[in-house]
Amino acid sequence: MSRTFILAFGIFLTIASSITGLVIIPNWQFQALKPVVKLDGTRYPEVYFGDQARGREIYIDQGCIYCHTQQVRMKGYGADIRRGWGTRRSVPRDYLMDRPHQLGTQRMGPDLASIGARQPSVDWHAIHLYNPQLTSPGSIMPRFEYFFREVRSGEAAPADAIKVPQQSNGVTHIVPTDRGRALIAYLKRLNQSFPLPEANQ
Amino acid sequence: MIAQPIPPVVIPEVEARIEVDGSSRPVIVLYWGTSLIWLTIASIAGLISSIKLHSPEFLGGMEWLTFGRIRAVHWDTAIYGFGGLAASGTLLWLQARLCQVRLPYRNLLLVGGVVFNIGLVLGTAGVLMGQSTGVETLEFPLWAMPLLVVPYVFIVIANFTMYFKKVTKHTYVSQWYLMAVTVWFPILVLSAEACTNLGAVDGVAQAIANWWYGHNVVGLFATPTGIAAAYYLIPKVIGKPIHSYHLSLLGFWSNAIFYNWAGTHHLTGGPLPAWTITLGVVGSLMMFIPVITIGINHHMTMLGSFHLLKTSPTLRFAVMGSMIYTLSSFQGSLEALRSHQEVTHFTHYTIGHVHFGMYGFFAPLMFAMMYYGMPRLMDQEWSSARLIRIHFWCTVVGMLIYVTAMCYAGIRQGLMMNDPSIPFLNIVRFTIPYLALRTLGGLILLTGTIAFLINFVRIITPHKYTWKTPTMLDTERDWKKLVELEKQSENGGTK
Amino acid sequence: MVGIEKENCFVFGVFMFIWSFALISGITMVWLLAWAIKRGEFRDLRQGARMIFDEDEPIGVVTDRFPGAPR
CATH class of the missing domain: 1.20.5 (Single alpha-helices involved in coiled-coils or other helix-helix interfaces)
Incomplete structure (x- = not known):
């Protein structure tokens, strides 16, 4: 016993x-660790709010983490920085607001730690999510067409419609739904370019 | 009155074995049977995700089947559905046999098994509907977790009850591992849920907690159960005690101490303090000690009995499992090195390694356990030797194709990713043939699983597909009859 | 800069903790081993290895084969 x-x-x-x-x-x-206050008075990292927070939830529920990381390795260890995925290595302070964390361990797709800085255009994100083949031919990313309303030729395109570069099935424009807009807002916010002092140690 | 026949002498161990097997039948069959259904579901989910990677338009347009969701379902159903149920069945049966006591709380365990399955269904549905928590390996929505944790508490209670009531004087190696699993797993799940989904820690510390769990659920749940099964099956089937009992002690404690710390190698190069990763690397390398000792014990016991592989299905799977335990552990320890991780981290290599361990080591040992246990529990033989052979060769061939394709593609992919002059999409294009090869491997594995499932359904159908006398169990004396006779004479004596 | 020094202090603290933890657990392990040997935990180990066999399924008897195969 x-x-x-x-x-x-x-x-x-x-x-x-x-x-x-x-x-x-x-x-x-x-x-x-606390967020740093930038010269213009804003804080880095800032809390997720509104569309960004909702977009983060969509990023999580779609399981983006299984193909995309959000971490840049230091210079000299891998080629993350030389590939342009970031300007510096990621440090714990970058993730202060991340709950749950989305660091990821698979790179079937490129790293997204600073995708907002690398692809600042809403249109690019919309077209890429709608059909990855249009922006990245040969990509194995699934289509997320359910985040968009398709506008076919002959229909009147609303003001916020985004033109599709190659028409297929008569779709000329796409309009992001609320969820699509939120996801794009979140992706555009992903940006680790602020030079935190500890990242250069 | 005719004179009573002289009651024959019944060996107490045999009587205990018949009692144990009879008492545990419904529970173990429920756990093992449903585990195989979950293995099939997990294999189909894995196959869908695998096809989606080389043909992204496959089943496209359906949000609930998008890669990120079906991929989560694949791993969760594999580890909790197949792994959880198969390992729990193994744990209960092995512990009951080794303690020589009847399985306690059978009704509670039956209800627990049903509740656990409901929890799995709800959790899977939650992930498919987009309620994944986003924490790898803990994707099931929080509301589904109590349905998985509470039944496991029953298993823990049953396990300790058996151990306290045990009739045998000694404790067998397998029992240490089984006791360890029941201490570790609830602590693991509860503390990992607290640290991640309940938000006790956040940011990078949460990532460490996540991978501390993600690695330990394999290392402290699947692995010890697999080792326990191998320690029981190999000596028992070939009829030879384990090579060195001293070594098994060393193997157990070094495994217990070092495996815990290995998780952070999943975050090598990541934004965490270097010392945490160093701890992970050291823990992973120290795993050489338990792996070598356990390896020596299993393989030296087998030495000289390899001809039995031809005739024993249990032994085939058990030896395959124990050999791949050695190989995949060596691979894993080396993989943890920083220089190795610089290339293979973030690539398909990791996926190859996981499947090498889970489908090359853990799953075959669970299959071996079922091949050995089911005829004894059901009192009838497997219906088809051919289906067993199909299952075995599909497992070997499918797993080898899968692992070779993934590991080779992973190394090449990692080397290419570290060369910034190669565009990312070229690397993606390079991996596609290997991803297709993986689908082939997965398809072969699924074929094997279905063959096993057919055989399993037949063995739980009483005497419909098979001859009545179990050939495997036909010892010189019909023990069952003897025990019954003895009972009768005892009853007659007291009247 | 003050922050960084603070952090160094912290790291030093962590290392002190790890070293002392390692030392204490190491000593405990050795003591436990000595205690276990003294208590006779390692005596009679081979008996443990034999407990899975009995008169009906003794050492030397193979207990598994393909269904339908001759004994």
Whole structure:
């Protein structure tokens, strides 16, 4: 009987030590991190609000994380920076507002840590999400056409319609739905170009 | 009155075995049977996601089947549906046999099994409807988790009850691992849910908690159960005690101490303090100690008995599992090195490694457990040797195609990604033939699973597809009859 | 700059914690091992390895084969 408790207690200790060492201590270390105030008075990183927050939820529910990372490795370790995925390595402060985290571990698609800086155009994002083949031929990304209302030739295109470069099935324009707009707002916000001091250490 | 026949002597161990197997039948059959249904679902979900990667238009336009959702469903149904149920069935049956006690709380465990399955269905539906939490391996919506955790508490209680009531004087190696699993898994799930979906920590610390869990659910849940099965099946089938009991002790404790720490290698190069990753790398490399000791024990026990692979289905799967345990663990330890991760991190190599471990080591050992256990639980033989052979060869060939294609493509992909002069889309185009090869591998694995499922359905249908006497169990003496006779004579004596 | 020094202090603290933790757990492990040997936990280990066999399925008897195969 007593032996069972010793066995169970030893087993318990092994897991308790690792969660203390790997999760609780680093979390304690990050407690001191605060957003920085930029010269123009805004903060980095800023909380997600409105369309960005809703867009983040869509990013999560569509499972973008299974193909896209949001982390740039340091210079000299991989070619993340040389590929132009970021201007500096990612640091813990970049993720202060991320709940849940979306770091990701797969790069079937490119890194998205600074996609907002690399592709600032709403139109590009809309066309890319509507049909990735139009902007990136040979891409294996699924189409997210359900985030857009299709406008066919002959129909009147509303003012906020986005022109599709190659017509197919008579679709000339697309109009992002609320969800589409939110997702694009979130993607456009992804930007780690603010030079945090600790990223250059 | 005719004189009573002299009651024959019944070996207590045999009596206990018959009692144990009889008492645990409904529970274990429910757990194993549903685990195979989930394996089929997981394989189909995996196949759909695999096809979607080389033909993105496949099943396109349906939001609930978009890659990001079906991919989450694939892993969650594989690890909780197949892994959770198969491992729990194995745990309960093995512990009952090794303690030589009847399975306790059978009704509670039956209800638990049903609730666990309902939880899996609801969780899967939640992910498909877009309610994924976005935390890898913990995608099931929070409201579905109690349905998975509460039944597991029953299993933990049953496991400890059996251990406390055990009749045997000694504790077998497998039992340490099984005890460990029941201590680890609830703590793992609860603390990981607290740290991620309940928001106890956020940002990068949450990522560490996520991968601490993601790695440990394989390392502290699937792996120990697999090792426990191998430690029982290999010696039992070939009739030879384990090579070195001392080594198994060392293997157990070093496994318990080092595996915990390995998770952070999933974030190598990521935005976390370097010391956390170093800890992960050290933990991964230290895994050489348990892997080598466990490997020596399994393979040295097998030495000289390889001819039995031809005649025993259980042994085929068990030896395949234990050999790939050694290989995939070596691969995993080396993979954790920073220089290795610089290339293969973020690539298909990781996916190849996961399947090598899960489908090359864990799944075959669970299959072996079922091949050994089901005839004893159901008191009848498997209906078809051919279906068993199909299952085995499909598992081997499908898994090898899958893993080779993914690992090779992953290394090339990683090398190309580290060369910024190669456009990203060229790398994508390079991987497509290998992704198609993976679909082929997956298809072969699914064929094997379906063959097994047919055989399983037949063995739980009483004496319809097969001869009455179990050939595997026909010992010289018909023990069942003897036990019954003894009981009768005992009853007669007390009257 | 003050922040960075603070962080260094913190890292130092973490390392101190890890080292002391390693030292204490190491000593505990050795002590536990000595205690277990003294208590006789390692005696009679081979008996444990044999507990899965019995008179009906003794050492040396193969207990599994393909269905329909001759014994």
